[in-house]
Amino acid sequence: MTVASPNDFQDSLQPQGWLRYFSFSLDHKVIGIQYLVTGFIFYFIGGALAGVIRAELASPISDFVSRETYNEVLTLHGTVMIFLWIVPVVNGGFGNYLIPFYVGARDMAFPRLNAVAFWMIPPAGILLIGSYFITGAAQSGWTAYPPLSITTPALGQVVWIVSVLLLGGSSIFGGINFIATVLKLRRPGLKLMQLPMYCWAMLGTSILVVLSTPVLAGTLLLLSFDIVAHTGFFNPALGGNVVVYQHLFWFYSHPAVYIMVLPAFGLVSEILPIHARKPLFGYTTMVYSIMAIVVLGLVVWAHHMFTSGTPPWMRLFFTIATSFIAVPTGIKFFNWLATLWGGKLALNSAMLFSCAFIVNFVFGGITGVALAQVPFDIHVHDTYFVVGHFHYIVYGGTVFVIFASIYHWYPKFTGRMLNEDLGRLHFLLTFVGFNLCFAPQHWLGLNGMPRRVAEYDPSFTTLNQISSVGALLMAISSLPFLYNVLVSAFRGQVAGDNPWNALTPEWLTSSPPPVENWVGAAPLVEHPYGYGVDEDTLSLEAATGRDLWSGTGRR
Amino acid sequence: MPIPSSLVTLLVGMALVLSGLWVGYNVNLLPLDASVNAPVYDSLFRVLFSIGTILFLGIVGLVVFSLVRFRRRAGDHTDGLAIEGNLLLEIVWTAIPAIVVLFVGIYSYDIYERMGGMSSLNDHSAMHRMPAMETMEASVSTAGAGADPMAGTALKAPRVWGGIGTGGGETNVLPVEVTAMQFAFIFHYPEGDITSGELHVPNGRPVELRMKANDVIHAFWVPQFRLKQDVIPGQPTVLTFTPTKAGSYPIICAELCGPYHGGMRSTVVVHEPDAYDAWLRKNSPVTATVASAPSTPTA
Structure with a gap:
């Protein structure tokens, strides 16, 4: 078995120290941090765009930006948040940093491909944001439905397509890399069913990425032909079919939701047992439910098209398939609740964000099951109800987990702790702001406010203003976070190698870890969640980490 | 005498179900119902709202209870109990959501049928009965076929998608x-x-x-x-x-x-x-x- 080591490739030209974060580094930890920092930069850009949207919607008339600009802003907001923030951060960022540790490898399977995958992101992002200033950005929403995307200004739309193709390519490279790493680079003796849950989440996610992203790429290529070469794949004036585009688009873009939430499920499965001091409840069912979500996630796409040109049998089939995704998802949530039950919960920022994730995601999941029902969806499709629903899933779900993960793994990244008081302030502001922003949107949608509008019925003004205040709170909440992250890197309390007293392999080395992850052989961690006291077991204080992870002295 | 935990669970469960039903039937979030299918829709909404409220309150209640009851006391550095799973529990919380979504799916199918969603424009089944296709498609627009500008001839009525x-x-x-x-x-x-x-x-x-x-x-x-x-x-x-x-x-x-x-x-x-x-x-x-x-x- 050959393990690619960064040392094989390193020569004297490779920068060291902080400069390596700006280089074509092959170290998975450097690439992980590169993904994370780049992702956060785009998060703040996307957040500023959301600020423009909420400022416009603070009054019922179109008065803050022009109508064309508003459509550009909402298109950029969706594209940036999905393709440049959540997907790269929960997959590329944490995946690159953690997966090699979890499988006991010294790097990813294809380090060079890994670096290429990351370095496709900054040009794609610059292209996308730059299109607003140079050519005018795309105006057809992140879904880019034809014929609107064919009739709006062509240059901005083509730049959008090129940028999404680059990001999709980056995502596919990453997916191939994760599958190869999890399946092929496991330390000898480490069995699949001993892997930490995040590995399973990333394996499932990467299968979805590799199966569905090429479909999006092909679809967008055809769309660009329609725009540039005036072909007629999706142009009804030339005999094309606009609904075919929707099928192809959602064949990727519904699995994309799972590409955004499955890694979050994995991350939260790592965080909860450590801060609850209990084993992860129901490991085996958790694994099977991830794989069930992967399979079901591929056959539910048409629930985005219940009011489109969809025949009745298709509406029925996709209702039932979509409803059944609630079962494996529910299993995961009950298992997390059981993990908390009877534990010794440390109420730190990582735990608070994780528990808020459970609350928010359950809310979004319940509205999701409702939306899966055709008769329900026919009323609220394309309204603010849907906007509220998916922000509860992707923000209340995944972004809350990203914050929990930053508080949890920051000591590993930097060797220093984040300030807990600032962390709890950040949590409080985010949780209140988030719910204030998105909860009222459900009522707005039920009562007649469609999505993607710059103007609305004046009777909806008050709730929209409450929602905008919530958005402002969310913006303010990022200030203590930014201050905390920047200042703690230099002045934070020194963490030590394993501040959480954790058993998963990334903590069984120094913080921050050495280039090849471990001095000496990688440890064999057969019980990554072996917390907890049985009647006749040794106490944690009395044991060394090595006793615990090697299984000696355990039972 | 301490109250047995099974009795507490039963009482909490009953309170949850009752409060969910009360919320579902008393909190009105919908606009005026002005068509035949609007009250039908509203009854589906009430059922979904009740089930959703029960689940949401139950799960949030469990999270908050755990955060308070099982919080780590100052100076306590011990672990929780080493419980790694429970097959019976897993079966229960797989079966209950499966039954609930099956019920919701069948009920919403019934609602959809009452709204007329399943009855018309069966272009998919029409495709399997090729000879009958044209008459079926034409039937959708018989009432106004004369004035339909897109129907050049009666046989070439547009397919309804x-x-x-x-x-x-x-x-x-x-x-x-x-x-x-x-x-x-x-x-x-x-x-x-x-x-x-x-x-x-x-x-x-x-x-x-x-x-x-x-x-x-x-x-x-x-x-x-x-x-x-x-x-x-x-x-x-x-x-x-x-x-x-x-x-x-x-x-x-x-x-x-x-x-x-x-x-x-x-x-x-x-x-x-x-x-x-x-x-x-x-x-x-x-x-x-x-x-x-x-x-x-x-x-």
Whole structure:
């Protein structure tokens, strides 16, 4: 078995120290941090765009930006948040940093491909944001439905397509890399069913990425032909079919939701047992439910098209398939609740964000099951109800987990702790702001406010203003976070190698870890969640980490 | 004497179910119900709202209870109990959600059928019965086929791609042709050859909207009717509804269609039947000339 080591490739030209974060580094930890920092930069850009949207919607008339600009802003907001923030951060960022540790490898399977995958992101992002200033950005929403995307200004739309193709390519490279790493680079003796849950989440996610992203790429290529070469794949004036585009688009873009939430499920499965001091409840069912979500996630796409040109049998089939995704998802949530039950919960920022994730995601999941029902969806499709629903899933779900993960793994990244008081302030502001922003949107949608509008019925003004205040709170909440992250890197309390007293392999080395992850052989961690006291077991204080992870002295 | 935990669980569960049902049936989040299928929709909403409230309160309750009851006390560095799983629990919380979603799915199928969603425009089954296809498609637009500009010959009636049809069982259907364009809806009444920017319909009579789009995808939505259907260029769709309450309700475009998407609104005016006849007579170029002289005293 050959393990690619960064040392094989390193020569004297490779920068060291902080400069390596700006280089074509092959170290998975450097690439992980590169993904994370780049992702956060785009998060703040996307957040500023959301600020423009909420400022416009603070009054019922179109008065803050022009109508064309508003459509550009909402298109950029969706594209940036999905393709440049959540997907790269929960997959590329944490995946690159953690997966090699979890499988006991010294790097990813294809380090060079890994670096290429990351370095496709900054040009794609610059292209996308730059299109607003140079050519005018795309105006057809992140879904880019034809014929609107064919009739709006062509240059901005083509730049959008090129940028999404680059990001999709980056995502596919990453997916191939994760599958190869999890399946092929496991330390000898480490069995699949001993892997930490995040590995399973990333394996499932990467299968979805590799199966569905090429479909999006092909679809967008055809769309660009329609725009540039005036072909007629999706142009009804030339005999094309606009609904075919929707099928192809959602064949990727519904699995994309799972590409955004499955890694979050994995991350939260790592965080909860450590801060609850209990084993992860129901490991085996958790694994099977991830794989069930992967399979079901591929056959539910048409629930985005219940009011489109969809025949009745298709509406029925996709209702039932979509409803059944609630079962494996529910299993995961009950298992997390059981993990908390009877534990010794440390109420730190990582735990608070994780528990808020459970609350928010359950809310979004319940509205999701409702939306899966055709008769329900026919009323609220394309309204603010849907906007509220998916922000509860992707923000209340995944972004809350990203914050929990930053508080949890920051000591590993930097060797220093984040300030807990600032962390709890950040949590409080985010949780209140988030719910204030998105909860009222459900009522707005039920009562007649469609999505993607710059103007609305004046009777909806008050709730929209409450929602905008919530958005402002969310913006303010990022200030203590930014201050905390920047200042703690230099002045934070020194963490030590394993501040959480954790058993998963990334903590069984120094913080921050050495280039090849471990001095000496990688440890064999057969019980990554072996917390907890049985009647006749040794106490944690009395044991060394090595006793615990090697299984000696355990039972 | 300590209260047994099974009794506590039972009581908490009953309280949860009761509060969920109370919320579902007493908290009204929906606008006025002004069509035949709106009360049907609302009953589905109440059921989903009740189930959702029970689940949400239960899970949030468990999270909050755990955070308080199982929080780590100062100075305590020990672990929790080493419980790694429980097969019976896993089976229970797989089976219960499966039964709930199965029930919800079957119930919403029933609701959808009562709304007429399953009955019409079976173009998929029609494809398997090729000889019957043309007659079936034609039946969707028989009532107004004469005035349909897209039906060049009776046999080449346009295929209907989606929506909710009348199911063929209705008589007395009022056909209205809807054309959506950036950024307006145009309504054309084959009965009186009226073209209007507002939709006027009589109370209690089924209306069949035959919709086509000129430029990009739009969507026809009336929140008070709980109905929405995309209007798709190149693919005619239908939407059938029966209004039950006289009044004016907004028609809203729900699919991003360009810069003025938010302004693409119109009004549906539901008249009492005689007021509708008066509106029809007043605006129809055909009947206005023929029937003006004899009917002036009563109109």
